[in-house]
Structures are given as C-alpha cells and as structure tokens.
Amino acid sequence: MSDRHTEHKTLIAQVRAAMYDFTEAGVRQALDKICSPDAVFHLSYPFGDTKGINAYYDCCYRDLLTAWPDLERRDYIVMAGPDEFGADWVGCGGYYTGTFAGPWLEIPPTGHQVTMRFHEFYRIENGKVAEVQALWDIPEVMMQAQAWPMAPGLGREWHVPGPATQDGLVPGPYDKAKGKETCQHIVDMLDHLTKHPAEGGPEVMELERFWHPRMNWYGPSGIGTGRGIAGFRNWHQIPFLNAMPDRGQDVDDITCHFFGDGDYAAVTGWPNMIQTVTNDGWMGIAPSGKKITLRSLDFWRLENGKIRENWVLVDLLDTYRQLGVDVFARLREFNKARVPGRIPFPVGEV
DSSP states (O other): OOOHHHHHHHHHHHHHHHHHSOOHHHHHHHHHHHEEEEEEEEETTTTEEEESHHHHHHHHHHHHHHHSTTOEEEEEEEEEEEOTTSOEEEEEEEEEEEEOOSOBTTBOOOSSEEEEEEEEEEEEETTEEEEEEEEEOHHHHHHHTTOOOSOOOSSBOSOOOOOTTSOOBOOSSOOHHHHHHHHHHHHHHHHHHTTTTTTOSGGGGOHHHHEEEEEEEEOOTTTOEEEHHHHHIIIIIHHHHHHOTTTTSOGGGOOOEEEEETTEEEEEOSSOEEEEEOSSOSTTOOOOOEEEEEOEEEEEEEETTEEEEEEEEEOHHHHHHHTTOOHHHHHHHHTTTSOOSOOOSSTTOO
C-alpha cells in the first residue's frame, strides 16, 4: 500500500499534467478535483491572497494564458513530507514557459519564448489541498523583456537549471528517516548562519561543514546565482547582512515549515523572515530603518552529506512595496517609449 506522502505527490501530479498541456477548462477541472472548496492561496505580489479555485485561477492564470497562449508548466523538483508541526506538504519547483505574445502585468511582450520560475507549496488535509504558498519570479519575465526597472543583481542572471542529478521528482516510498536527516542538516545550517554577525565573524557559520565546495546558490532574479561559498557570500550574503544585520532575531513572530524527502529539503512560510533595512548595499535600496517581512521559499539538494544546490525565491516585488518603491510604476515609466500591444500568435501570422 502506498504511503500518504507518495499519494500526495500523485494528487498534485493531476494539476501538473493539466498545466503541461494547459487549457482553461482542463486546469480548472484539475484544481477543482484536488482542492478543498475553501482552499486558501497565498500568492506573490501583486496577486495577494485568494480563496477558492475560481478566484485563484482568475487572479493568476487567466491573464497569463492570454499573454502566453501556448503556456505550459515544467517541474524539476517534486517532493513531500511532514513539517515539524505535523502538517503534510508537497513542494514543487520548476518554471512556466510559453510564447510571450501579449502584455502581462504591464510587461511588454517579446514574441519569443519566455520562462518564469516558480516555487509552489501545497498543504494537504484529508486528501485535498487546503493551502498553497507560492512565489513566481516575475522579475525574471521583466528581465527577458529587457524591462527590469530596478538595480541589476550582483549574481549571475540566467535560466536557472534543475538538479544536476536529474532526480528532483523524488519517487516513493517515503523514507521517514532519510527525510528527517536531510531536513535536520538544513535546520542546523540555518542555525549556524544566524550566529553571524551577532556571535562573531564568518567562521561561526561553519560554511564548509554544511556546503559543498562546488555548491550553486540559485537566487531570485534581481539577486542572481552565486557559485561556491565565495560566490554565495559575495553576491548575496555579504550585502544582505550588511543591509539587515538583525536577521534572525524575530523568530517568535514568524512560522517556517521545513520538510525533507530523500536528498531534498524545503522550507515555506508566509512570511518566514523579519528584519530591518538599516544600512546600504542590498539591491541598490537606500536604508530606511524600516522593519520588513520577507517571503523566501527554498529547496536544497544534499550530495554526500553537504548542500550542492540551493534554489531560492524571494518575493522581491513585495519587499520593494514595503519600502515604498512601486516597481510597476517604474516599469511604466521605463517603457513609455515602447510600442504597446499584442504580437500576432503564432508569431509571423497577420
């Protein structure tokens, strides 16, 4: 008999399949089949929170399918497991793709294939999806349209790959001991990260103990990828901690959901970080002294007991919003001289 975490991955596979060959009717039907009638959807800015599948589809997918008429979904990580509170989750990481034929969220179309990373986490109760926490890398779409209106990231901006080992669709049966071991490695690593700078220099984080020397840290568009511990520190961690040195001090006001499955671990939380922008240096943002929340939904892959790959999405557009920066207003200003409108699809037809 199949275990419940394998069954939960099979449940989500119905929506994944419907979104691979994306039609409105097919996706609505699949969502209706797997979701509770009162399911809650927590979505990245500017979508916000919705309740029920019709509101979810209309908020997220209706306009996206209009803009990308050959829309499809591709997953390269699908894992499941229980969090520390006993709730059951399925975590999916991958990207949406299609031909960018019409404007979407005021981003001008390109007529070319476009990609947008997603991290989507599904909480399962009684065999149905009760809650979704999801981030879409909308800045990635802006960049491909040559319309990113904010400061460039320090890391490498590219189409982030799936797992090097090609095993991100974690098969069953669920191995409770292995999942717990992988998850504990991540929790221990994060505990050590928060020791710096409060308890000493970089050495207190013991990065070499937890991270593979050839690690890849795949950050969100606007921050970019860092290769190796030096790349992770230079292109993400140093500016991040310089700007917000009180990171990790308000843990009582947030909830994180960690779970592991084989060599993979994940965390989701809405939000899962609280910190204060007190200094310069992070994403070109002027220090405001304002305390903000961050939504960072992550996957990690362990190899020989160390983290070899880490996929990270942060709701950067919501971060800018909290700091008083309207990225979409800047997008409109940035693209005033571009001709608006739709490109005939298929491209080249009149």
